[in-house]
Structures are given as C-alpha cells and as structure tokens.
Amino acid sequence: MILAVTMNPSVDISYAVDRFKFDDVNRVETVRKTAGGKGLNVARVIAQMEEEVLSTGVLGGTIGDYIVQELNKSNIPNDFLKIKNESRNCIAIIHEGMQTEILESGPTLSKEEGTAFLEKFECLLTTASLVTISGSLPKGLPTHYYRKMVEISRNKGKPVIVDSSGESLKQVLIHEKKPFAIKPNTAELSQLLDFEAEAGIIDLKQMLNHEIFKGIVVSMGDKGALVRHWDDYYQVTIPKIDVVNPVGSGDATVAGLAVALNRNQTVESVLKTAMTTGMLNTMEAVTGFININKYKQYFDLVKVEKID
Template sequence: MITTVTLNAAIDKTYWISPFHVGKTNRISKQRIEPGGKGVNSAKVLSSLGVKVTVTGFVGGTNGSELKRLLSEYPIQQRWKEVDGETRTCLNLIDESQSMETELLEKGLHINHEDWEGFKELLKTIAAKSSMVLISGSLPDGLGTGAYRELVSMIRNMGISVGVDASGSALKDCIASRPTIIKPNIHELEEYCGKPLSSQKEIIEEAINLYKRGISYVFVSMGKEGAIGISNNGIYKAHLAPIKAVNTVGCGDATFAGIALVLEKSKDIVMALKSGMAAGMANALSEGAGIVREKNYEKFFEKIAVEKIEEVSG
C-alpha cells in the first residue's frame, strides 16, 4: 500500500470562462469540482492505475466534510486528522480563447502544536502498514518549514521509503533527512539552487548535487521537454511526444504517482521515468486534476523513449 500525505488539502474548483475579462463580470460556461491537494491528486491517479492507496493529512469544517464526500467516490482509504477551521478552496480559471489558466489558492487551515503531534502519531500508525509514503504540496499555516524534515526522518527511521514533492523552504529543509525520492520541476530546482538553469547540462549538475546528498532517486520534470532521472544506475532522460493539453493542473502530481507506482516494487529508473511521464501526459488530457484514464496511460507508456546520458561519477 502507498500512503499519500496532504497537509494542505483543498476542494478544487475549475471554471471555464471564454474570454476572461479582468475587472468585469464574467459568466461561467462550464465548471468542475474535485477533491484536491497534491497528495490527493496523486492518490486519485494511483487508485485509477490499480494501486491500493490511503490518504491522510488535515481537514476541517464544512469544506473538509465535502472533500471527504467527493473523495469517497474513489477506491481510496481515508485517514484524516480532523482540526478546527475550514479546509481551503482553490480556483482554476481557464480561458480557452487565450489558452490561459489562472489559479487562485486560499491559505487554508491553521495547525497548532497539538494538531501536529496528533497527526504524527496517526501517520506512524498508517505508515507501519505502507510500503511507501508520498509527501506532497504546501504547508498549512502554523507549521514551520521543518515539518517535512520531521516526517521524512520519522518514516525513514521506520525503514519505509518516502518521496517528497515540494518546493521552496519545505524542499530545502527536508533534503538533510534524505528522502528516498524527490521530484522538483525545473522552476522548483532553480529556486532551490538560487539561479536560472539554462541548459540540460546545468540541470543535470544540480540534480547530481542533490543525489550526492544521499537521495536515492532524483527526478526533474521539465514540461514538454520531458524529465531527467538519476539513480545509482545512471543519468537518464525521458523524451515526450507532443500532445494537445486540455488541463495542466495536476500533471506534476500524476507524474509523481506514476514514478511511485514503479519504485514501490522495483528499482527500475527507466520504467519509473516512463510511468511518471505517461501518467502526467494522461492527466493533461483530462479536465480535472488527478484524473488519469488507464488506456491513455498505457498508450503513452509505450511511446515514451528513455535514453541513458551517462553514469553518475564520484
């Protein structure tokens, strides 16, 4: 079983408005509502691909109850920590006339010390029955940037593989705890190293630096340019065929899920890259985040080419 952790879960609402006029009244032509948050999206993808999965994190209020109701439509076990306050709502406004998306993200719940300690005990119980734990997304108000570092250390000490898909200070802080897998995108990697990365060589150099800090698998997703993957088997690049994306929200979460699907049972980084890219591309064909049709996943999996660039030196 894979467990996904979403500390800042959300109800995701997508509105199609074409065209979208800033500062004026806009009428919605179509709308969609989904349970969301990065870990929730990954869990939806994993369940769609036949993986037994549990979600955990914080929920609160009327929105928290609605999120649980929406997620109950999926074959996913839910083990939430209930807290005071209201689970956030996130809006994605899609203007198809300009091929433009605008996201509006609420701040979310405030987590106090008692909430946090209670959640860690809950996660210990769930992780003990898991083969892998995936930690994704932003931190809610009240938690310091070391929260992910605490969770990674706790799970690693239990002898369980742990993956992290985070950005900013949360990513920087958890690296010292040596998560098994990390998957920054190119922008998150640039933020981490504090400089623009203008070539594949520079991207690989920074990814190797992370690998050498004790992380078993480093993946860097690069949108339509594919992804880089590094493990003790070498440095690889996945190449993608062009597709016409319907919705890009949740593609990174789907990619993370696809990677975990393979690495839960094997150490095959080539298959992990193919699986991650296939899941991300399949998500891009759906109107909702974390929605992957198995036939699309399988079709893309067969088409993705992975080349070995070089061995990892040192």
Template sequence: MIYTLTLNPSVDYIVQLESFSLGELNRSVSEAKFPGGKGINVSRVLKQYGAKSKALGFIGGFTGEYIEQSLNKENIETDFVKVAEDSRINIKLKTGQESEINAKGPTITDLDFHQLKDKIRQLGSTDLLVLAGSLPSSLPETTYEELVKICRETGVQFVVDAEGDLLKKVLPYKPFLIKPNHHELGELFDTAFTFAEEVIPYGKKLAEMGAQHVIVSLADKGAVLISENTAYLAEVPKGEVKNSVGAGDSMVAGFLAAYERTSDLKEAFRYGVASGSATAFSFGLCTKEKVDELLSQVHIKEIL
C-alpha cells in the same frame, strides 16, 4: 502501502467563462469541483493503476467532508485529522487564460499536528509516505523535517515533492524520490536551464546531498531521472497542453505505481513521464487508458 500527505487540502472549484469583465456580473459556461491538493492528486492517480493508497492530512467543516466523501466514492482510503475550521476552497477561473485564487486554509493547532505525527509513527518499514505541497501558514517551517525524522526512525521510505528550503532540509534524511521541475531546480542553485542535459550535474548534486532518486521535469523538453550510479533521459510525448495542474503529481504517482509493481527504475520512469504527459493533455487528471496510449511515445536512453 503508499500513504499520501496533503497538509492543506482544498475543494478546487473550476469555473469556465467565455469572457470576464471586472466589476460586472459574469455568468459561467460550466463549473466543476474536485478534491484538491498534491498528495490527494497522487492518491487519485495511483487508483487509476489499481495501486492502493491512504490519504492523510488535515480537513475540517463541510468542505472537509466533501473532500473525504469524494475520495471514499473513488474507493480511496482516508485517515485525516479533523480540525476546527473549514478546509479551503481554491477557485480556478478559465477564460481562455487560467487565473487562480488559492485560499489560506484552516488554522492547524499544536494538538492537530501531534495527532498527525502519531498517525505517521504507526507506519511500518514496508510503507512509503508521499509528502507533497506547501505548508499551511499555521505550521512551522520545520514541519517536513519533523515528519521525515519520524520516517527515518521507523524505517519508512518517503517521497518529497516540495520547493526551496522545504526540499533542501529533507535531503540529509535520504528521501526515496524527489521531483523538482527545472524552475525549482534553477531556484535551488541560482541558475536556469534550456536543455534537459543541462540539469544532470545539478541533479547529481541533489543525489550527493542525500536523495536516492531525482526526477527533473522540463515540460516539452523532456525529463531526467538521476540516481547514485545511473541517469536516464526521457523524450516526452507530443500533444496539446490543456492543463498544468497535477502533471507533476501524476508523474510521481505513475513512477511509484510502476516501481511497486516491477522494481524497475527505467520502467517506472517511463510510466511516470507518460502519466505526467497524459494529465497535461487532459482537462483533469490522467486516466490509465490515456497513459497507455502515450507509453509508446516515451523514449528513454541511459546517459550515465
């Protein structure tokens, strides 16, 4: 089974206004709320493909109850560690432009963290764990490293979607997949990219450092998949970008769902690219129907 880990889940509260005036009363045009967090997004998109997953992480209070109940209504299994403080509410303010206010989140105690590690120790060699997103400030910087060490001990494959040092520190443990975007890859190697082909040498370096598969997304300029002995370049579909939130998570989910079904890297990459694009062209996360519409526009060529 696929397990997804979101260490600091949220209730994402999305408010649409025609205009916003600081210091004055503003009235919304519409509001919506969703369970948020990168791992949770992966679980929700996996569900679109009929792929089973179980969501792990920390939740607390009435907001935590909402997150759990919302996922259960979508028939997504959960096994969260319950903490004392409320899960956070993140505000996304849409007024032509999008502004975000992300809350700090609850304090995670040593006991809470030990409970999570015990859950991960119960996973088996046929399972896969997706570790996605940033760390709560109350957890140590070594958190991901501690968790993937457990995976290595128990033979669990794992995926990491994180930035900077969080990503660097897990590479020696041989993650099944990592997915930096071109900005994150540029920060790792202190460089910048204009074209998809330019990321290939740096993706190969990440593979040499331990990653089994590396996907680098470059928004409308395409995406690259690099493994030890091969590399693919994808031309992405064209469309109006309506949403930047969750596109990378959708790419990970589409890749994993297709790979679980076919064991074909090229096909998994194609579904990953289509899933990321479908979310970018939607106001929420992608649907299978939208992905199916875009698949024919994803052109992939082998470049190594």
C-alpha cells in the same frame, strides 16, 4: 499500500466565463468542484493504476467534509486528522483563453494539531509500504515538518517521495535521512541552489551533481525528464502529444513513480511508468485523471537512455 499525504488540501472550484468583467457581475453557468490538492491528485491516479492507496492529511469544517465525500465517491480510502479550522477553497476563473486563480491560504494549525498528525502518521505507516508527500505546508507548521515526516518514515524502513518546494524541500534535503526521491522542476531546482539555468542538459546535470541530491526526478515538460539515480544519469524522452490540461501532470508523474517503485520494477520501467502517467494526465480535461486504456500505447513510446 501507498500512503499519500496532503497537508493543505482544498476544494478546487472552476468557473468558466466568456469574458471576465472587472468591477461588475459575472454570471457563471459551468461550475466544476473537485477535491483538490497535489496529494489527492496523486492518490486518484494511484487508484486508477489499481494500486492500493490511503489518502491522509488534515481537514476541517464543512469543506473538509466535502473533500471526504468526494474521495468516498471515487472509492479512494482516506483517513484524515480533523482540525479545528476550516479547510480552503481554491478558485480558478477560465476566461478568454486565460486562467485567473484566487487561492485561499488555508487553515492555521496549532502546535497540538501538528503533533497529533505526526502521531497519526506514524500509526498509518505500520500498514504502508511507500509514502508520498505532496504540496505546501499549512500555516502554523514549521518548515522542517516534512523533514520530520521523512525521518519517521525512514526509521520505519519506508521509502518516501517528496514533491514540495522552497524551504520545506530544502529542509528535507539537508537532513541526514533523505527521501528516496524528489520531483522538483527546473525552476524549483534553481531556487534551491540559487543557480540560474536554461534547463539544458548541461545545466541540469550541474545542478543535480550537488551533494544534497541522491535520487531525483526533474520535470522538463514536453522534453521529458533528466534523472539522477545515485551516480547514474538518465535522459527520458516522450513523444509529442496533444495537451488538453497540463495541471496535475506532475502529481500524476509522482503517482506513476510511486506505483512502479512499489511494484519493484527496474529503473527503466519506473521512469517510463512515471512519464507515461504524467503524459496521460495532460491529455485529459479533468485534473488527476488518466485513461488507463491508453497506458501501454504511450508507455512503449517513452525512451530511457543512460547518459554520461
């Protein structure tokens, strides 16, 4: 079973308007509300891949209750720690070919709540075979919190995939016990290493050669991915596709990576699976959704080449 962690989930609300009027009333006819957060997208795609998954993290208030209801409707098993403060809303206003976002920062957790989740997390690990940790940390938790989760997982022999950024990711990487894989994009890599890159192969290899990286997947959008697996490098290329909605494609990539690793597939198959689920997500309007009927067709079009 894959344990998918989301520490700062939200209800994602999408408003579509023809023209966004400032300092005026905007009436909305089309509203979409979904259980949001990177880890919840991961869990949804894992479930669509027909792999056993359990979604966890922290939730509070009526917004938290709504998120649980939505996960239950999608038949996604979940076991969250209930916290005192209300979980967050994230609003996206779609207008004139643009997207304006209003993102709540979310609840502030107490020290006791942070400790309580680590205890819950350790219990849930007993039935997990692999862990994914996705997204930002809520306020109140120290930046080394994910590092502690990775350490607990490693001590129990559970591989971990981390998809975060900034200081929380840096803390994970400088620790002795590292995750099995991370999935930063080139901008996040540059931020980590204070290295300006043009996202070319030479620049990426230079960054990935840094001692803090062992196993890593780097998102390159329509160019596919460059991967370092221990001392080996792989270039993954994908076919041209019609992109409908790129939001959540990184989460779908993590889901494919987790499923393939959990099934003990070869390196080539793992990379092809991850890129295929990422592609399929971009081809759908709904975030965190893939059309599984297209999986084999696009899997066969992904190319993996070992490079020097």
